[in-house]
Amino acid sequence: MNCNQIREQILCAENIGKLQKEVAQHLQACPTCRVYQSTVQKMEMQIGQLQVAEPLHSSHIRLKNIEGRLDRRNVFASPLFKFRRFEKERGRQKLSVAVALVAFLFAVVGGLMLIPKPIDRESIAGLRAYKESSINRANSQEKKWQAMVRLAKEARTDAIVFAARNDTVHVKLMADYLEELLQKDVDKLISVRELREQMLDFAIELGRSESEFQRLASLHSSSPEVADSLVRIAMASKDAELRLRRALQA
Amino acid sequence: MAHKVVKPETKLAIFQPAALEPNLARLVQGDREAFAQLVMFYNESLYRWVARLTGNSHAAEDLVQDTFVRAYQAITRLRPDTNLKAWLFRIAHNAYANWVRNRKGRNSLLPVEVLDTQAGPEELAQENETSLRLQQAIDKLPEEWKAALLLRIQEDMAFREMAIALGTTEETARWRVYKARQKLMETLEIKREDPR
Numbered sequence: 025m026n027c028n029q030i031r032e033q034i035l036c037a038e039n040i041g042k043l044q045k046e047v048a049q050h051l052q053a054c055p056t057c058r059v060y061q062s063t064v065q066k067m068e069m070q071i072g073q074l075q076v077a078e079p080l081h082s083s084h085i086r087l088k089n090i091e092g093r094l095d096r097r098n099v100f101a102s103p104l105f106k107f108r109r110f111e112k113e114r115g116r117q118k119l120s121v122a123v124a125l126v127a128f129l130f131a132v133v134g135g136l137m138l139i140p141k142p143i144d145r146e147s148i149a150g151l152r153a154y155k156e157s158s159i160n161r162a163n164s165q166e167k168k169w170q171a172m173v174r175l176a177k178e179a180r181t182d183a184i185v186f187a188a189r190n191d192t193v194h195v196k197l198m199a200d201y202l203e204e205l206l207q208k209d210v211d212k213l214i215s216v217r218e219l220r221e222q223m224l225d226f227a228i229e230l231g232r233s234e235s236e237f238q239r240l241a242s243l244h245s246s247s248p249e250v251a252d253s254l255v256r257i258a259m260a261s262k263d264a265e266l267r268l269r270r271a272l273q274a
Numbered sequence: 275m276a277h278k279v280v281k282p283e284t285k286l287a288i289f290q291p292a293a294l295e296p297n298l299a300r301l302v303q304g305d306r307e308a309f310a311q312l313v314m315f316y317n318e319s320l321y322r323w324v325a326r327l328t329g330n331s332h333a334a335e336d337l338v339q340d341t342f343v344r345a346y347q348a349i350t351r352l353r354p355d356t357n358l359k360a361w362l363f364r365i366a367h368n369a370y371a372n373w374v375r376n377r378k379g380r381n382s383l384l385p386v387e388v389l390d391t392q393a394g395p396e397e398l399a400q401e402n403e404t405s406l407r408l409q410q411a412i413d414k415l416p417e418e419w420k421a422a423l424l425l426r427i428q429e430d431m432a433f434r435e436m437a438i439a440l441g442t443t444e445e446t447a448r449w450r451v452y453k454a455r456q457k458l459m460e461t462l463e464i465k466r467e468d469p470r
Contacts, residue, residue: 070408074326079317079331086317093339
């Protein structure tokens, strides 16, 4: 080890007086490092001798004060009520403000959660959320089916209205929505045997719907985007009808 | 504000300890007498350490008192292998850390008053000046380094014990002491000679 390393060793030693053998050997041979070691030692000795102002109270008085505080706090008085008592009014005030704030926030959040959110009919995500909540709210398979049929009816009616207005954006939105509803959501309920009757009714309704939307599409040939969306609805209806009939035959 | 000063070696005689080593088993049972012994035994060293850290005897008094009160509240949870001294110093260190945080928050530095700087006879003047320079150099150290160095020098704590007291690892404790010593040597302009 060179002198620098030796001095590092001195600085990080637990006891500067008792150094490792290798360091001690170096110190015997190196007067400058020896001086360095004794300087550090002297500095520590001086720090140890630095004067500190005498305590304001003797240890007996301190003990009395501590016992006084412990008695006042009544630490072990009640195992059921272990909250620390506040010594300062400010602490109590802070706590009460904090509790009031938390209660207020809970009230606001709770209130906001109770207010029903308006349906966002301008995006597929909004329509999907509306659909999910309507179907999930139903507590039996039959009611879920009814909710799904009702949603499909609503969407078809809306699509017809938007088509009449030549509103390409909303017709397309309804086409996307109906495709999802008539595929994923119908498939979820298609295996429920108890719903056979309702499924047959719905299949017939979808058949009518298919022809109705094909007819509407031909009427909107001047607006290819609207026509295209209407054809998509017709195809989705046809496809759902076929799947339902296949399931009923099985 | 000038305080009467007492050198550490003379102080030991004041608390002459009746200071029996506190009995951990009795402490854990919440025995007040054993707790009184604990206060008598560690009061002095805790005060000296905290006073040096805070640079304010009033604050040190409060912090030491808080430390003992907190210690009593937690004493029944002590384990049989607990290092009492390190545990107490850890409580004091936490109290000190809170004090530093609050002081910073209020942005009001308390005056350093631990050292008595009264002008003495001429032969004491140089000693006073050296002490003052040393105290100022210590005050400039980062809090964590200062706490570690003082535990090592004043309390003769091993790094392992310091690690418990400071809530850190043994290696970190060693590093803090190393950095504190290095910084002090630089500040006090104790220049190294060129290595060979």
